[in-house]
Amino acid sequence: MKNIPVVVETEGVEVKTTTCYMCACRCGIKVTVKDGEVRYIQGNPNHPLNKGVLCAKGASGIMKQYSPARLTKPLLRKPGTERGAGEFEEISWDKAYGIMEERLGKLREEDPKKFALFTGRDQMQALTGMFAKQFGTPNYAAHGGFCSVNMAAGMIYTIGGSFWEFGGPDLERSKLFFMIGTAEDHHSNPMKVELSKFKRNGGRFIAINPVRTGYAAIADEWVPIKPGTDGALLLAIIREIIKLGMYDRDFLVNYTNSAELIDITTDSHNEGMFIRNDEPVEEGCFDPQNKYWWDRVKDEAVAMRKEGVDPFLTGEFELEDGTPCKPAFQLLKERVEAYTPEWAEGITGIDADTIRRLAHEMGIVARDQKIELPIQWTDAWGKDHDKVIGNPVSFHSMRGLAAHSNGFQTIRALSILMTLLGTIDRPGGFRHKAPFPRPIPPCPKPPTGWGDVKPNTPLNGMPLGWPAGPDDLFVDDDGEAIRLDKGFSWEYPLSVHGLMHNAITNAWRGDPYPIDTLMLFMANMAWNSSMNTTEVRKMLVDKDEEGEYKIPFIIVADAYHSETVDFGDLILPDTSYLERHDAMSMLDRPISEYDGPVDAVRIPVLPPKGECKPFQDVIVELGSRLKLPTFTDENGKRKFKDYRDLVINFETAPGSGIGFLAGWRGKSGEKSMKGEPNPNQWEMYKKNDCVFHYEMPKSFQYMRNWNRGYLHWAQEHNMIRYDEPINIHVYSEILQKFRLAAQGKTEGRQPPDRLRKRVETYFDPLPFHYEPLESQLTDTQKYPLNALTQRPMAMYHSWDSQNAWLRQIHTHNYLFVSPILGRNNGFEDGDWVWVESMHGKVRCMCRFSESLEPGTVWTWNAIGKASGSWGLDAKANESNKGFLLNHVISEELPPHDAGDHVSNSDPVTGQAGWYDVRVRVYKAGDNEASHTLPRFDTVKPLPGMEKKRRNKWQGYVAGKFRKTLGRSGGLK
């Protein structure tokens, strides 16, 4: 018998730290490398984010590194072959750069908007956004528009922060925690760590979700709810909290606009606006403290925050000049009057008593289990406090609320509920993460007109910004869109993350205009990242009358043979996460903790495979070749050798001291947050486990919207421009400005007539509930069911569910349905069924489940793959039994009064309404084949990929796939 030699772990073994990228969490990892190959990847115990733990994906990183789907060579579609046919030739990087330089150079010189850059990952925007701006194209976005922009916008426009990278529940001190809708894939490992501690500390966890999966499995109570009705639930809870006086009055008076008086004169340009005094406003001040309260004792209007004054929150008053007015809170109270628990029961399917009880639990815990921490702090108005108070009720939510076309207003309702309970940036409630909180809205603004888009000139404004009113919209003189995706137009005024989900359709239709080159990075737009996948695939290869492609040139940068790669004309092979430098930057979306800013890096632990190049280096090279200002000096000379060099030496402005990384700045690394470039910054990160954690003094860790010490510190370190208090917008005057314009009551920009009613309706300054737009336009008698998707924990946010180990956990998906639905429609568990919407239908296998609201069907998303892609065999279950629900979800709404091609999105933010689709489910015919439909032709491996499919058996041992596995070994 031949023995397998015992692995000796000390020879040729090295342990290196870097940052995981198997999903978007970005945990710290330790990678054991043996003889240059990966032996083991484990969580880094010294890392503040994951504290040593790792998830199923992180522990399967090896199979990502050695995936047969990896691209290794730049590829060009063979001349004379059709796009999508998968005929490519290998080319050199030099040639690839040459092609891009020539094409993009010409576009920049003539018409920069004809270049569109869309990236699937929004954690690299500091670089990709900068490139787009410097190029001068308005057509740039990351995937936020089809992910969770409603959560970002709804909360940031209300409390100046949001969940996940921006903030979250303080489970360390919370006593009652609500998770509403699917939210697990955002901040998954830290949430798991905290949730188990929370439960062990005796906290009560309530999950409100149509489906009991994910973390809801360990909830103390599961409250099933009909999809898209969360707003009704939250508004009914708000009503109950107000009715019983369970709100934190002190918090509302001091830290929100609840007591501020609003002009209720009808038919005036001031209608619904705060009444303001005429004291001069400091330049750039985003929320001047020049409003009024109504003094309870003297019964008169007084300047807000006047010493010793206690204002009314309710009532109707008249100013001396006869102006009728009400405090903002009064308007909220009136708004929720009709939203009784009984009303909400009919919409949500949750009985009224349960709704009342949920409100009571929140109200009582927030009020009666107060936390007082002996932390001294000073508020923005100079008042000293000897303690920090917390009301220990917390929430987490992401796509479950966000991916509906009523999500923005629903999330406003959630933010207001959290505010009523007095939980914002307080112990046990919601806490911000640096660089949040931001002003409401944050300062960056999009460009405002065609004058901001000029050849050979950087874009005037940020490609993505935060409009504060109609003047900040990016529209032409007729009020029509300038961006390809129609972001920041009257159709989706607050589309702060863009609308990537409409970019291809709009480019194909030439509406608002045709483009020339579409560059996609890590974005699977020919598959699971597009709505209406079947049609989008056709658009990508569609030609005009002259036989030219409607989208003339497509560049795809990806590390793997995703479904989109075959639709590219030029393919750029990206590296894996173990082969690249990367910065999780303060300029982007860092990984901060509640106690202070945290940023991190990736440092290669392996050399790039084949000719792979990190996409960041490609951007730096292109920026230099195109002589874009940031990348070259005034003489056109290249400034940065590569991305690594740029990260060290780039400053937001000459001498600003602000760059990609906040740690070890200053010439010898002695400064934090701000300081001169440090030539040894990468080495210092490397020595410190690739992470920089700045722990702030305790007195800066809470109440940051109003914490003078914190705001001063943040301003001194250029994290924020103004050190003014960030008061919570219970009432949103910003939304009212859009509404007044739509009503024609204000001068200045007005929406096109077809959109007036839409803007007037949805830009309500107070939250309200409405049926999702698609449902409003669907025959719900015919399509009675809601269809949802989630991702399974082993594949949250992952980019490679074809991974050899992970795909054994989920190798195909089912449509989960209630047994009641099956019984009523004559099909059984495991049967092949059709799921059909008004847009299309998909054949799939069903599985009965008792853990879902019976009017809902759902499936795991992105398990289904197109045949032959991702290095899988044509026979792989993913393409035969696995399916994609995207085929029944449209990227556009049916024609209606707002237009013929309006995005299937939230009318405020442009957030894709993935979860709004209505379907019916019926048994597939007995004679139908047992495989999914639609299916697509099998694609073949591309040049540079592994030529031969792997053997029947694969055994991985520290970087080597053993060809001859002996029969012996084991433990003696």
Place this chain on the structure above:
Amino acid sequence: MTQLALVIDLNVCVGCHACVTSCKEWNTSGEAGPMVDKYAYGENPTGTFFNRVQSFEIGTYPQTETVHFPKSCLHCEEPPCVPVCPTGASYKREEDGIVLVDYDKCIGCKYCSWACPYGAREIDEKQRVMKKCTLCVDRIYDEALPVSERKPACVMSCPTSARLFGDVHDENSEVSKAIRERAGYQLMPEWGTKPANHYLPRRKTEIKIHKDELERVDNPLSKEERLRHNEPGKGPSLDDMSNW
């Protein structure tokens, strides 16, 4: 005598499968490896895993529980897999109670897997030997590793720290305490196998609401009442009549 074991807390396990792949990742290149995969990129892929998570639903809507149940070799104190082994390949270590397989002696007859009532053993179809959880015996005594890392890979990775590791015979150990205080139980004790691994059950936290908590005297609504100043009374009052 030492008996090493895992105690798995079902109250916090969310079924994330971190234990499943971190186990495979460590062990495929370790002394119990390789852990082969068949049709890794093809139809019906299937491979060796020492640890799997079974997920199931209990009850009918809306009283449904979703349970995630990680399962690996339970390192029984009376392991039925050992006496049935014709070659002595399956054995239980005296010093720490870990049940192991000597691949050199294993002939792949599968008697042990038939004898195991828990289905915890996996035949490696390629090597044709029986494989199973070793409690990462090649980690837990490895002096080259920091003390804090001398733990099974699954325990280190588990994001909810649902997996405790230690000596269940030491009554002062973390695992013994957890079993004692949190109703730890064994799987199918009626088989007399005395599994060393234990599970901790789900627990529910509820809040009792008392009626008098719903409305209180310090209710902020009271501050919204108008402070009324009445007009002087018009009719006769005591002031018109009194003779003090």
